[in-house]
Amino acid sequence: MGSLxxxxxxxxxxxxxxxxxxxxxxxxxxxxKGEFIAVVxxxxxxxxxxxxxLNGFLAPCRGRVTVDxxxxxxxxxxxxxxxxxxxxFQNPDTQLFASVVEEDVAFGVENLGLPRAEIRERVxxxxxxxxxxxxxxxxxxxxxxxxKQKVAIAGILAVQPECIxxxxxxxxxxxxxxxxxxxxxxxxxAALGITVIYVTHDMNEVLRCDRLAALSGGEIVxxxxxxxxxxxxxxxxxxxxxxxxxxxxxxxxxxEGFDLPRDLNSPEELVDALCR
Amino acid sequence: MEGIVLGQYVPGNSFLHKLDPRTKLIMxxxxxWVIFLLEGPLEYTGFGLFIVFLYLLAGVSxxxxxxLRPGLYLVLITLIINMIFTPGRVVLDLGLADITREGLIQGxxxxxxxxFLISMSSLVTLTTSPVRMTDGLELLLxxxxxxxxxxxxxxxxxxxxxxxxxxxxxETDKIRKAQIARGADFDSWNLGxxxxxxxxxxxxxxxxxxxxxxxxxxxxEARGYTVGMxxxxxHELKMNPRDYLVLTVFFISVAAFVxxxxxI
Ligand SMILES: Nc1ncnc2c1ncn2[C@@H]1O[C@H](COP(=O)(O)OP(=O)(O)OP(=O)(O)O)[C@@H](O)[C@H]1O
Ligand SMILES: [Mg+2]
Numbered sequence: 346m347g348s349l350x351x352x353x354x355x356x357x358x359x360x361x362x363x364x365x366x367x368x369x370x371x372x373x374x375x376x377x378k379g380e381f382i383a384v385v386x387x388x389x390x391x392x393x394x395x396x397x398x399l400n401g402f403l404a405p406c407r408g409r410v411t412v413d414x415x416x417x418x419x420x421x422x423x424x425x426x427x428x429x430x431x432x433x434f435q436n437p438d439t440q441l442f443a444s445v446v447e448e449d450v451a452f453g454v455e456n457l458g459l460p461r462a463e464i465r466e467r468v469x470x471x472x473x474x475x476x477x478x479x480x481x482x483x484x485x486x487x488x489x490x491x492x493k494q495k496v497a498i499a500g501i502l503a504v505q506p507e508c509i510x511x512x513x514x515x516x517x518x519x520x521x522x523x524x525x526x527x528x529x530x531x532x533x534x535a536a537l538g539i540t541v542i543y544v545t546h547d548m549n550e551v552l553r554c555d556r557l558a559a560l561s562g563g564e565i566v567x568x569x570x571x572x573x574x575x576x577x578x579x580x581x582x583x584x585x586x587x588x589x590x591x592x593x594x595x596x597x598x599x600x601e602g603f604d605l606p607r608d609l610n611s612p613e614e615l616v617d618a619l620c621r
Numbered sequence: 622m623e624g625i626v627l628g629q630y631v632p633g634n635s636f637l638h639k640l641d642p643r644t645k646l647i648m649x650x651x652x653x654w655v656i657f658l659l660e661g662p663l664e665y666t667g668f669g670l671f672i673v674f675l676y677l678l679a680g681v682s683x684x685x686x687x688x689l690r691p692g693l694y695l696v697l698i699t700l701i702i703n704m705i706f707t708p709g710r711v712v713l714d715l716g717l718a719d720i721t722r723e724g725l726i727q728g729x730x731x732x733x734x735x736x737f738l739i740s741m742s743s744l745v746t747l748t749t750s751p752v753r754m755t756d757g758l759e760l761l762l763x764x765x766x767x768x769x770x771x772x773x774x775x776x777x778x779x780x781x782x783x784x785x786x787x788x789x790x791x792e793t794d795k796i797r798k799a800q801i802a803r804g805a806d807f808d809s810w811n812l813g814x815x816x817x818x819x820x821x822x823x824x825x826x827x828x829x830x831x832x833x834x835x836x837x838x839x840x841x842e843a844r845g846y847t848v849g850m851x852x853x854x855x856h857e858l859k860m861n862p863r864d865y866l867v868l869t870v871f872f873i874s875v876a877a878f879v880x881x882x883x884x885i
Contacts, residue, residue, distance in 0.1 A: 402842070402843070424845060424847075427844070427845045431843070431844070432843040434836065434839070434840060434843075438788060439837045442781050442784055442785075442837055443780065443784060444780065444783055444784045445750070445751075447855065448752050451854075451855040452844055452846070453844040453845055455852045455853050455855065456845040456846050456850065456852055457845070458851055458852065458853050459853060460853065461853065461857060464854075464855050465855065484787070486784075486787045486788055486791075497840075500844065504844070
């Protein structure tokens with residue numbers, strides 16, 4: 346499949362002073378259509394800064410970012426780019442701004458200037474996709490964190506984007522909320538083929554992604570399959586991340602002499618492999 | 622936090638709920654003006670009964686006292702200040718201060734006006750969902766767009782403000798509890814201390830509000846919003862025959878009242 350987002354030699358400073366160490370250092374990354382990419386890295390490694398380039402919130406100081414061939418540095422491209430690339434943020438409380446759920450989901454579509462009947466249809470189908478249709482008349486402040494994030498995702502879906510970027514969407518949620526949101530995102534990727542770029546601190550969430558990009562100090566230090574990433578213990582250690590418990594367990598067992606495949610992602614798979 | 626009813630909507634199916642928000646906004650604006658024309662106990666009683674009738678009609682009479690509670694202090698202060706500081710014939714000598722007949726009348730007039738103002742404007746928010754209200758406001762202001770009134774932006778601001786009132790109260794409550802846990806006494810009788818504690822409440826509240834505003838504007842921009850853009854809307858507001866009827870009857874009554882009062 347073709348590539349959707351191209352990042353070429355991206356370098357970025359927040360300040361004017363170009364002598365300082367840049368926040369993003371010469372990053373190259375290409376995101377294919379329909380891919381599920383996870384972005385990980387320690388605090389301050391530049392994950393949020395990087396993804397803010399993807400919808401033109403930030404313009405590169407050096408290098409180029411294109412979405413479907415459109416340069417994000419050109420402001421006349423921004424409306425189209427923002428329609429193609431939706432963004433979900435960390436705090437569920439500051440993303441919903443209407444007094445009723447369905448109004449909020451409609452917000453992005455209303456910005457497109459579509460006729461009323463079409464808005465109605467898109468809002469309902471987006472809410473149904475994330476399983477929140479029955480809450481459409483609720484005020485947002487009466488929803489749980491996970492439900493709010495799902496409504497935020499529905500609001501993006503209603504615009505029918507090609508790509509959804511999520512910046513730590515689950516970090517303020519409890520385990521149940523995390524699971525709800527994670528599953529909703531997976532379903533979109535699998536069922537609708539929407540490209541997903543998922544920033545997270547939770548290593549359990551990246552196990553099943555297609556590709557993983559690890560950032561450290563503004564540089565991409567790894568891109569590839571998650572199991573290869575977690576197998577490279579030296580790299581993990583250097584950037585200060587820890588593999589999820591299941592990977593740690595598999596690793597310990599391998600060191601004890603068990604011959605196990607590297608792509609085991611759940612206790613059940615591990616049990617199967619051991620019993621074989 | 623409970624008891625905060627300002628700007629809160631009580632869902633319902635009454636006649637007032639079913640009116641178009643524009644009808645309600647126009648009528649309440651006119652009635653707010655009429656309040657200042659009232660004279661004499663008869664007219665005040667009449668208007669008071671009219672408001673009570675509207676609350677009963679809307680089925681929100683339970684909210685009436687709750688709305689008035691925050692305003693009651695204001696009314697009492699107005700009443701007392703007016704009673705004491707208006708010169709005139711003394712009806713009650715309290716030694717330090719005299720209550721005059723003129724003062725009493727003045728105080729009661731102001732007090733009742735305040736009560737009417739609060740209950741009249743709350744009636745609109747009580748019977749109209751915020752979304753429909755902002756839509757109505759936007760449509761009402763639309764003709765003024767030509768002379769530079771940012772109608773859609775005003776409506777958007779109002780929408781956001783209404784949405785964040787509950788969040789704002791939750792936040793206030795959270796910070797207040799955090800400060801109480803650190804020994805703050807918000808009910809202290811010592812004015813200096815009380816001001817100090819309230820500052821300790823307001824500063825974090827504002828910081829958090831500004832941070833929220835920042836994140837919010839980012840989320841709006843990410844969804845393709847730019848100030849001054851043409852937008853469409855999920856809901857359609859429609860003036861029904863009922864609205865035209867109510868408006869006609871309303872304007873005839875108001876006109877009759879004014880003509881009767883000043884021209885006959
Ligand atoms: N608006 C800003 N102005 C100046 N510097 C900033 C700004 N935002 C972030 N930075 C700096 O850029 C660096 C990268 O920040 P960024 O928010 O991209 O990290 P992150 O990987 O998203 O971290 P986290 O995991 O904490 O979200 C940090 O050193 C941070 O201090
Ligand atoms: Mg971040």
